[in-house]
Amino acid sequence: MWHRLQILMIFLLPVALVGGLYLLGLTVSVPVLGRSYVIRIILPEPGAHVGLPPIEGPQDASRPLVVIDAGHGGHDPGAVGEGFKEKTLALGLARALRDELVREGGIRVALTRSDDRFLVLEERAEIARRLGADLFLSIHADSAGEKDQVTGASVYTLSDKASSEAAARFAARENSADTVNGVTLAGRSDAVNSILVDLAQRRTSGSSATFAGLIVREGKGVLQFHPQPLRSAALAVLRAPDVPSVLYESGFVTNPNDAERLSSPEGRERFAKVMARAIKIYFARQAGV
Ligand code: ZN
Secondary structure, three states: OHHHHHHHHHHHHHHHHHHHHHHOOOEEEOOOOOOOOEEEOOOOOOOOOOOOOOOEOOOOOOOOEEEEEEOOEOOEOOOEOOOOEHHHHHHHHHHHHHHHHHHHOOOEEEEOOOOOOOOOHHHHHHHHHHHOOOEEEEEEEEOOOOOOOOOOEEEEEEOHHHHHHHHHHHHHOOOOOOEEOOEEOOOOOHHHHHHHHHHHHHHHHHHHHHHHHHHHHHHOOOOOEEEEEEEEEOOHHHOOOOOOEEEEEEEEOOOHHHHHHHHOHHHHHHHHHHHHHHHHHHHHHHOOO
């Protein structure tokens, strides 16, 4: 009897599995002689707002929104120092800043990732655009070959050259249903679109530079900066043409002092307070207060 039951189970198990997948909304195409199994998982429609992170803070869409991006994550640890990983330090700083902004109130805030997951670079800026962010801050930490030699934070904006290249590429995206500063690009000539995107990008560059300057000003004497903290580079994560974007390299994971400072609760709090103040001043200026 028991043997029969076991044999029955062997036959019934695959049926139960297929039935289970069917019930879960997954389709299974059953193989025809020699073909391998294909399991199709039904994905959401392209363009559907699935997977966008929650917005925290006041539920008032007229309030400014900052998207905070903790660099790297998942299988990508970023820079690695002795016992420290960039992805973990960046996430700790991002969460501390979010908590500080939510506590102070008045500003809406979203994280591109709130746990240890991998996001491609384009996805990060795209999350900010799709949420309609007013400001984007990507948080990283550096590595250096020689320990103790290099230390301090830097603030990056997109270089002029990379900025105009990004504008051109964005304008050239085919069948673009995109909007830039509320203007739909579809149905306009390429020439008009490239002018629109270029104008948006210029304005965005100016705002990014303003915010970068505020971070350094507000952080003076509190955060430890690199001797030349304001830099520009061709960084993919900063290429949104209409969201002012800054990348904050918080320090060096390879420098024990920096890494310790960035991973301690006190260090995170110092960072969060300075950055929250810089963000508030930035938005106040934008609003013409
Ligand atoms: Zn990084």
